[in-house]
Amino acid sequence: MNEFEPKIVGFLCNWCAYSGADLAGVSRMKMAPNVRSIRVMCTGRVDPTFILKAFACGADGVLIGGCHPGDCHYAEGNYKALRRSVFLKRMLKEQGIDPQRLRIEWISASEGDKYAKVVDEMTETIRALGPLNQRNKEMINA
Amino acid sequence: MSKPKLALYWAASCGGCEIAVLDIEEKILEVDANFEIVFWPCVMDPKYKDVQAMPDKSIDLCLFNGGIRTSENKKMAELLREKSQVLVAFGSCAHEGCIPGLANLYSKDSLFKRVYKETPTTENSDGVYPQPVTKVPEGELEIPEFQEKLVPLSAVVPVDYTIPGCPPQPHQIWAVLEHIIQGKALPPQGSVLGAGLKTCCDECPRTREEKKIKRFYRPHEIIPNETQCLLDQGIVCCGPATRSGCGGLCVKVGIPCRGCYGAAPESPDQGAKMMAALSSVIDSQDPDEIEQIVNSVADPVGTFYRFSLAGSMLGRNRK
Numbered sequence A: 001m002n003e004f005e006p007k008i009v010g011f012l013c014n015w016c017a018y019s020g021a022d023l024a025g026v027s028r029m030k031m032a033p034n035v036r037s038i039r040v041m042c043t044g045r046v047d048p049t050f051i052l053k054a055f056a057c058g059a060d061g062v063l064i065g066g067c068h069p070g071d072c073h074y075a076e077g078n079y080k081a082l083r084r085s086v087f088l089k090r091m092l093k094e095q096g097i098d099p100q101r102l103r104i105e106w107i108s109a110s111e112g113d114k115y116a117k118v119v120d121e122m123t124e125t126i127r128a129l130g131p132l133n134q135r136n137k138e139m140i141n142a
Numbered sequence B: 001m002s003k004p005k006l007a008l009y010w011a012a013s014c015g016g017c018e019i020a021v022l023d024i025e026e027k028i029l030e031v032d033a034n035f036e037i038v039f040w041p042c043v044m045d046p047k048y049k050d051v052q053a054m055p056d057k058s059i060d061l062c063l064f065n066g067g068i069r070t071s072e073n074k075k076m077a078e079l080l081r082e083k084s085q086v087l088v089a090f091g092s093c094a095h096e097g098c099i100p101g102l103a104n105l106y107s108k109d110s111l112f113k114r115v116y117k118e119t120p121t122t123e124n125s126d127g128v129y130p131q132p133v134t135k136v137p138e139g140e141l142e143i144p145e146f147q148e149k150l151v152p153l154s155a156v157v158p159v160d161y162t163i164p165g166c167p168p169q170p171h172q173i174w175a176v177l178e179h180i181i182q183g184k185a186l187p188p189q190g191s192v193l194g195a196g197l198k199t200c201c202d203e204c205p206r207t208r209e210e211k212k213i214k215r216f217y218r219p220h221e222i223i224p225n226e227t228q229c230l231l232d233q234g235i236v237c238c239g240p241a242t243r244s245g246c247g248g249l250c251v252k253v254g255i256p257c258r259g260c261y262g263a264a265p266e267s268p269d270q271g272a273k274m275m276a277a278l279s280s281v282i283d284s285q286d287p288d289e290i291e292q293i294v295n296s297v298a299d300p301v302g303t304f305y306r307f308s309l310a311g312s313m314l315g316r317n318r319k
């Protein structure tokens, strides 16, 4: 049985979303196991190249989790991430990739429940969309 | 001693790369004096079988321009790889797909429908489409098969070097040829030749200040100020994401960089880099306004990936 399990790469900022994910974990909240999280210092550090590379290497979805507007530890990183995500979604759509495969969410360190909810929702969205079928072997090792 | 053998070939390209070689002007005579040109369909008339008859690796240098779109392109790429010691992806098409690569945004079927049926100047009431094999009374006719998508040269055969540009600038072409004529050692395999190691911005004479953009302009919507950075003025310029090498030809005359030298050395995906660059200059924190400003960029894929879609991260392994 090969039921499709979405692979989601989560870029989570150290100060908010990653701590939120951590809280969800230590509080033993139940959530889909589909997100592979990567801790970054700030969502502003997430270059669009990272996101495209994640897709190119086989991710079916990419989640960016950062601090709420006004709360970014580095003042403006999350606004930058927001602008990039707007560009990326438009660009993905033009290339025939459903923009819902990229999601950006503001999750504070105390919002473990929100993190769990976002992960569950996104997993179901991607499950419904199906696999992206991008898997570039040469890039995985690059 | 016999002269080194040189071959030039064109696959899915516009012919501009061939003209660029001739644009080295009288130096073309030196090319002729120093190389034996064994194959160059644009200017002489050898046949496929002549190349086939050459011993393997007998061509010293092959400059291959054009992307791989048809079965014939692929066959020629494989043949020339076999016969050449050094195979160079010459120009943007062979390097990253260039303009013909933008067709990858559409399926083969929809391209055929558009080209052979829908264009206003086309009269095709019988719905005739090109077929790889056609039966006629005299027998069977074959034409190369149009493949599902265009891929760069490196996707079908190993490539030794790349000379980027649409087309590569004549002085850069000459610099590479002169290097070889003088018998200097070749750089490490895989190097990009005839281009810089920075971005087009680094060659741009305009002054840069802090950028705060409320809307983006297309070149015809604004008359640019002569000395200020074009991006500072809201004109979408691909300079930040594009490899240097052209000498800033466009930006010097007030035209934004279109990105023809391809992805910059440090950032392999030109579009990703453009999105990062433009996101940094948008002056807004309001989601709706950001959306509006982003939407003022017409055709982001065609603008950011104008020359590199087929070689881009997502484009490279599209089905």
Ligand code: FES
Residues within 6 Å of the ligand: A013, A014, A015, A016, A017, A041, A042, A043, A044, A066, A067, A071, A072, A073, A074, A075, A076, A077, A078
């Ligand atoms: S530190 Fe969390 S988004 Fe910048």
